[in-house]
Amino acid sequence: MSASPARLLVMLYDRLLLDLARAQTAQQSESWEVARENLLHAQDIIGELAGSLNVDAWDGAQNLLGIYNYTGTALMNANIYRNVELTRECITILEPLRQSWHDAAAQPLASAPIGHLGTLA
Template sequence: MPPSNFAAARNLYNRDSVLSASPARLLVMLYDRLLLDLARAETAQLGEDWTLASAQLLHAQEIVTELVNSLRPDIWDGGPGLLGVYNYVLAGMAQANIHRDVEKTRECITLLEPLRLAWHEAALKVSMHEAAMRRDAVG
């Protein structure tokens, strides 16, 4: 398959994966990409590739902004705390970008990685529960 056809097929697969994903899976996908962006930003900062670092940090900020916009802190007692974490890392990513501060990027990674792992675990539990419900419904 020529490279352009491969890229088009990969893009189509990725689009279909997002469109067919459950809300829990979408959240996990966002967190995975967020941490990937931050890791890439850290690597770029260490290599003094400020253009790439900035692009990665800006994309990470877009993801966290989406997480903020989709959060409903009024219906979950942990919501206000999570909103506080999101606001803190948004400010940290901005500072990491403005001041070219790899330590700020690392701090954001340190704060977000446990959340990513927790969402992975929660999504797995939801998936297992849904599978058990389907199995019970079939008989």
């Protein structure tokens, strides 16, 4: 509860990628219930990220929202159709964003624009 907004965002991304890695492993071993739980949690996190995004704060926000919308739909389909390729695709898309948020959170706040949760954009 004492984490800064930037740290909370990084934590969300870290958990999102952990859920996706677990889902991918479960899909590969046909552990469908485990895959389902992790994919649903990942979808919840994507929804939280999309809902916290201030699309008026910076020029790229609409594009980021598009990525969230796409990956949310892809994860839903990965779950419904038991499609590990869609899960892998989402990992490929979201991992660089996770790293970017880690990098941004390490920068001084004074020079950073506002985006998610009133944090770095």
